[in-house]
Amino acid sequence: MIIFDNVSKIYRMGDETLYALDHVSLHIRKGEFVSIIGPSGSGKSTLMNIMGCLDVADEGSYILDGLPIEQYTEDELAKIRNRKIGFIFQSFNLIGDLNAEENVELPLIYQRVPARERKERVKEALEKVDLYNRREHRPNQLSGGQQQRVAIARAMASKPDIFLADEPTGNLDSHTSMQIMELFHELHSEGHTIVLITHDEGVASQAERSIRIRDGHVEDASTSDPYGDGQQGQTPAPSDRNGDGQQGQIPASSDRNSDGQQGQRPAPSDPNGDGQQGQIPASSDPYGDGKAGQNAAAAENNGEDRT
Numbered sequence: 001m002i003i004f005d006n007v008s009k010i011y012r013m014g015d016e017t018l019y020a021l022d023h024v025s026l027h028i029r030k031g032e033f034v035s036i037i038g039p040s041g042s043g044k045s046t047l048m049n050i051m052g053c054l055d056v057a058d059e060g061s062y063i064l065d066g067l068p069i070e071q072y073t074e075d076e077l078a079k080i081r082n083r084k085i086g087f088i089f090q091s092f093n094l095i096g097d098l099n100a101e102e103n104v105e106l107p108l109i110y111q112r113v114p115a116r117e118r119k120e121r122v123k124e125a126l127e128k129v130d131l132y133n134r135r136e137h138r139p140n141q142l143s144g145g146q147q148q149r150v151a152i153a154r155a156m157a158s159k160p161d162i163f164l165a166d167e168p169t170g171n172l173d174s175h176t177s178m179q180i181m182e183l184f185h186e187l188h189s190e191g192h193t194i195v196l197i198t199h200d201e202g203v204a205s206q207a208e209r210s211i212r213i214r215d216g217h218v219e220d221a222s223t224s225d226p227y228g229d230g231q232q233g234q235t236p237a238p239s240d241r242n243g244d245g246q247q248g249q250i251p252a253s254s255d256r257n258s259d260g261q262q263g264q265r266p267a268p269s270d271p272n273g274d275g276q277q278g279q280i281p282a283s284s285d286p287y288g289d290g291k292a293g294q295n296a297a298a299a300e301n302n303g304e305d306r307t
């Protein structure tokens with residue numbers, strides 16, 4: 001489901017070149033619960049950003065569910081992201097002005113989920129994290145653990161295949177962390193793929209396996225045969241990347257791979273093909289870091305501009 005083949009991310013600062021990720025190869029199968037563990041500065045968040053299609057690799061290739069990620073535009077990546085990935089962050093990134101219910105609902109509004117279905121999904125998600133009775137509370141009226149549960153409900157409401165969590169328990173005490181980990185176990189048991197990034201050995205050890213990262217190197221990917229079929233290290237060749245039956249997983253209009261004629265499709269009818277910034281009110285920066293264009297994964301308009 002997630003295949004990194006020699007992925008590098010390079011930051012250049014003046015004369016210095018830093019490989020935040022240095023030829024990382026790894027494979028995470030559908031339905032796995034994997035932790036990525038490493039010390040501060042080892043490249044974990046960089047890895048998560050690429051895995052979550054919030055950023056793209058400078059070198060190497062990333063195949064997500066059969067999709068060659070480097071070949072998509074920012075606009076298309078936003079749609080892939082919204083459909084496939086639920087993000088959970090250390091600092092929860094809830095919107096302070098909105099109550100729990102509204103926070104969970106917001107990404108669904110941007111995805112243009114019809115109102116009735118939105119209400120159902122919000123209720124279901126908040127019940128699942130046991131906070132439906134607090135639905136009218138704003139973040140500052142909730143504890144840290146409760147805020148993180150709202151953030152998990154927000155991720156769940158979009159029904160992603162993969163949950164990507166970056167230090168989700170980093171701001172929580174150990175008892176509350178356990179409750180959050182319980183939710184990840186529950187999501188895993190329902191068949192979701194979980195990738196949990198942490199520097200905490202205790203948290204990491206709860207996953208089925210751990211991938212270690214240090215100085216941008218993956219030390220232990222724990223799998224030398226990513227496909228389990230003896231064809232080690234083979235990623236789909238560009239000319240054959242749709243021969244695996246995964247083509248149907250994205251809508252036809254955003255699947256530019258069916259004939260390999262990338263770029264020949266008419267421009268999207270969405271006039272804001274510029275990173276979606278203009279479509280999102282300032283207050284809707286879901287990750288609270290001001291990076292509306294890049295990080296508005298949960299809130300971006302999801303594909304109503306299909307041709």
Ligand SMILES: Nc1ncnc2c1ncn2[C@@H]1O[C@H](COP(=O)(O)OP(=O)(O)O)[C@@H](O)[C@H]1O
Binds near residue numbers: 041042043044045047
């Ligand atoms: N935007 C950036 N510009 C320059 N260097 C960066 C940037 N983002 C991260 N880095 C550097 O890349 C390395 C990995 O960072 P990061 O992925 O955030 O590590 P972690 O999440 O494991 O703490 C660090 O040395 C960090 O300073």
Ligand SMILES: [Mg+2]
Binds near residue numbers: 044045046
């Ligand atoms: Mg980090």
